[in-house]
Amino acid sequence: MTTYATPADVRDRWLSTSALPxxxxxxxxxxxxxxxxxxEYPKLTDQxxxxxxxxxxxxxxxxxVQLVSTALRNPEAVRQASRTAGVFTESTTYGTETLAQSMELTPAHRAMLSGGAKKHTGFDMTAKPNRAVHPLDHAWVNGPPGTAPGEGV
Known part of the structure; x- marks a missing residue:
C-alpha cells in the first residue's frame, strides 16, 4: 500500500534515542x-x-507520522522498570492498555483532519460553590463598588 507519509518522514522526525525498526x-x-x-474520514481521499x-x-x-511515532516509542509497552545491584533485583511492569491504544486519533488530530481549527480544550470539572445566592447578590445598592452613596450617579 502506498501511503502519504514515508518511512523517511518518520525517521526525519524521530526524537528518541532508541533505534527505529x-x-x-x-x-x-x-x-x-x-x-x-x-x-474515520473516508471523504479525505476526495480532498x-x-x-x-x-x-x-x-x-x-x-x-x-504522529501515530506511528507514538506506537513505536515504547513497543514493549514497559510502564515501569527498576533494577538494583544490591541483592540483584530486577522488575518490569508492562502496561497492556498501552498496546491496545498505541494508535489512536486525538482530538487535535481529528480537528486537523476535519478541517476545523478548533482544538479540544476540555471541560470545567471543578465544583461550583455550594452557597445560597440572594436575588440581590450582584445589585448595586449605593452605586458601583468603591463609591460613596450618591457618588457616581
Whole structure:
C-alpha cells in the first residue's frame, strides 16, 4: 500500500534515542495509520485529490507520522522498570492498555483532519460553590463598588 507519509518522514522526525525498526516495518505501521485515518474520514481521499497547495497532504503526513511515532516509542509497552545491584533485583511492569491504544486519533488530530481549527480544550470539572445566592447578590445598592452613596450617579 502506498501511503502519504514515508518511512523517511518518520525517521526525519524521530526524537528518541532508541533505534527505529527497518523501513518495511515502519511502512506496515504507516499502512495501519492510514487505514485508521481513512476509516474515520473516508471523504479525505476526495480532498487529497483536489489539493493544489498540498495542505491536506501535509496534514495527513503529519498525523500519520504522529501515530506511528507514538506506537513505536515504547513497543514493549514497559510502564515501569527498576533494577538494583544490591541483592540483584530486577522488575518490569508492562502496561497492556498501552498496546491496545498505541494508535489512536486525538482530538487535535481529528480537528486537523476535519478541517476545523478548533482544538479540544476540555471541560470545567471543578465544583461550583455550594452557597445560597440572594436575588440581590450582584445589585448595586449605593452605586458601583468603591463609591460613596450618591457618588457616581
Amino acid at each position: 527497518a523501513d518495511d516495518v515502519i511502512q506496515l505501521w504507516l499502512d495501519d495509520a492510514e487505514t485508521l485515518i481513512l476509516a 487529497l485529490t483536489d489539493d493544489p497547495d498540498g495542505t491536506w497532504h501535509t496534514r495527513v503526513v503529519y498525523v500519520e
